[in-house]
Amino acid sequence: MYKALTLFTATACASLGIHADTCVAPIPGNPYQLVFEENFNGSTLNRGRWDTEFLWGPGVIINDETQYYINADQFGYNPFKVANGVLSIEAIKAPFDRSQLYLTRSIYSANAMELLWRVPANAVLYEVYRDGQLQGTATGGAFFQTDLREGIDYAYEVVALDAQGNRLVAAQLTVNTADRPMPLEEVAFSLGLVSKIYGSRSAEIMWQQPNRGSRYEVYRNGSLYRSQFGSGYSSLYEPALVPGRDYQYRVVAYDRCDEVIIEQSITLNTASGVTPRDPADERLVxxxxxxxxxxxxxxxxxxxxxxxxxxxxxxxxxxxxxxxxxxxxxxxxxxxxxxxxxxxxxxxxxxxxxxxxxNTADNSFALNRQPFLSGIITSYNSFRFKYGRVVARARMPAGKGLWSAFWLLNAYYKQDQPEDPEIDIIEAIGDQTTIANQAYHYLRDLDGDGFYTDLSTTEFRTTIADFSRAFHTYRVDWEPGLLVWYVDDIETARVTGDQVSDEQMYLLANLAVGGTFPGPADETTPFPARFEIDYIRVYQR
CATH class of the missing domain: 2.60.40.10 (Immunoglobulins)
Structure with missing residues (x-):
């Protein structure tokens, strides 16, 4: 899973004492050495090196942005142009065919869902059929129903009619409310350690994997009992316990850098009786x-x-x-x-x-309700690192609603777990071309209730040379307890203290359109818009 992501050979890296996926703290006073370099040579983006979707899944939208991030040349469009040693991440207006419906749905509960479609040219009325029966009509691009049963497939057809009642186009979609996304419950940060007793001599202890979990030590009655390596471990089966005896277990979770994340203890005694099975449901889903x-x-x-x-x-x-x-x-x-x-x-x-x-057909164009298409690159699956100097030479586009970003994100994100840090090396808003926005975000548990839901943000705005007229270098130096930002090698901001991330992170660069930060694009925004990157480099001491 962890591929070497550096232009050096493994032998060369070893000779320099450099590790691309390192956990070693920098040695004060040592010179920085190059461990990662991307010069965007050739004519295409190296997809083996760069992921082109968010960790959270394809097409994810954050911050109320209005673009869809293209992955693997969806919709016949490639937003990643490489020429003359420069990567251009290109944003365009989505090329929708105005004769099509692009039918999709939003599922709200086990019983309720909404059909959604794009309004084709000349359509004034829509007939909605379910399993061949007319359900009603609509004058816009939506139709809501609340009488569904979870686990049942419903075959829908939407027929678009013109002002004379002529059929223009139709689209079909199968809907099953079992496909709805389940809400994430807030859970206090813990291993969630529980036990399940199967008989007088057999039982199992089980835990939830923390976001950075890489190995686990299990102690029984005060002594190390098992060491389990690999993030996939989350239980220990005990087949030969002594009936009626208390067993104290302590599970300690370590991250990839072999630092303790969290530990939890539990007492087990099979005399408590067999754990009841989870009740079965009445209906099949x-x-x-x-x-x-x-x-x-x-x-x-x-x-x-x-x-x-x-x-x-x-x-x-x-x-x-x-x-x-x-x-x-x-x-x-x-x-x-x-x-x-x-x-x-x-x-x-x-x-x-x-x-x-x-049906595995790519329905992302229909699912996409966004008016713009753009791209993101990340090193999530190929390069993660802890501490170093990170720099990019880039030129960002001007235009209302454009939001270029080069940043670092926690490599083991999981909702509401400690820190989940983010380092924004540069965020460039297209109608503020002489302002560098730089920030550090992380989650805290301010009230001590175990829920890491309190977002702490430190933001900086610095006047710089126009980022749209020429290439400039954008950099952060990240060391234990210290973050220092630079533009063209001139310091612009710094953060010090224990809140500075000590987790492995990965690289991201993207061009967003619209959202809470820049506001919407308008008729003056030039498209295609291009975020141009000359190189990305990481150095470590």
Whole structure:
């Protein structure tokens, strides 16, 4: 997973004593040495080196921005232009076809959802059908329904009509409210350590992985009992306990830099009795996880009275299993596959049944409600580092609503866990071309309740030479307890203290349009707009 991301060979790095993914604190007084360099040579962006979507997923929108970040040349557009040793991240107006509906949906609950579409030219009325039955009409690009049942596939069709009642265009979409995003509950920062007793001699302790968890030490009755390496570990099974004896367990979580993140203890005694099983649900609901355009996995819940499940694929029997998932590896993008899961009791009687339609077609253009397309590059999967000098030589575009950024983000983000720091090396607002915005953000637990939800921000605004007329260097020096920002090697700001990040971070550069910081683009904003980067470099002591 952690690929070397430097233009040096491994041998050269070793000879310099440099590690691209380092946890070693800098040695005061040592000179900085280059550990990462990107000069954007060639004619295309190196996608093996640079990710082109946010860690949180494709198309994610933050800060009320109005662009969609293109990944892998979606919509036939590539926002990453490389020429003469310069990367241009290009933002354009989204080229929507005004004859199409681009039908999508927003799911609000198990029972409620809203169909959404773009208004095509000359359309004045829309008929909405569900499973072949007219549900109503709309005059705009939305239709709301509140009588759905979770886990049921509903086949919708929207028909656009002109002023004379003629059919202009139609679009179809299958909706299942089981696809809705589940809200994230605030959870106090802990390992969430729990135990589950299976019998008089067997039990299991389980914990939640913290955002930077890399290895775990498990102590039993005060002595080191197990060391587990790898972020995937989150439990320990005990098959030979002594009935009636107390066992004290302590789990210590370490990050990739082998520093303690958090620890938690629990006492276990099998005399407490077998842990009750989670209650089964009354109705069957199928979930789906897509892995790529040919593979996916369907999974379903336990149902009261059910012991086995029949699976059908487009009406053809596939398998009878006791498990609750099925992997599919032969999907074809654009082709619907309808899976039926039938829950059966021990006598083979049907307890419940439901279906899911799978289709791996790229529907991102329909899902995109944003009027602009742009790009982001990150080193998340290839280069993470702790401390160093980070510098880019770049030219940012002028124009209302344009927001260029070069920044660092915590490499192990997870909501409401400690710090989650962000270092903004430069944020350039297109109608303020002589202002450098630089900032440091992190989360704190001010009231001591275990919830790291208090955002602390230190921001700086410095007058500089016009960033849109020429290339300038933008830099931050990051050391233990110290952040120092520079523009063209002139110090512009600094932060000192324990709040300075000691976590591994990664590089990001992007061109946003609109949002809470710059405000919206308008008719004066020039498109295409280009954020040009000559090089990005990281040095460490």
């Amino acid at each position: 199928i979930g789906v996880s897509y892995y790529d355009d040919t593979t996916a996995e369907i999974s379903w819940n336990a149902v009261q009275g059910a012991s086995r499940f029949d699976i059908y694929d487009n009406g053809v029997f596939v398998v009878n299993i006791a498990g609750q998932s099925l992997f599919i590896d032969d999907l074809v993008p654009g082709i619907d596959r309808k899976f039926l899961v039938v829950a059966l009791d021990t006598d083979g009687n049907v307890v419940d049944q439901t279906t899911r339609v799978l």
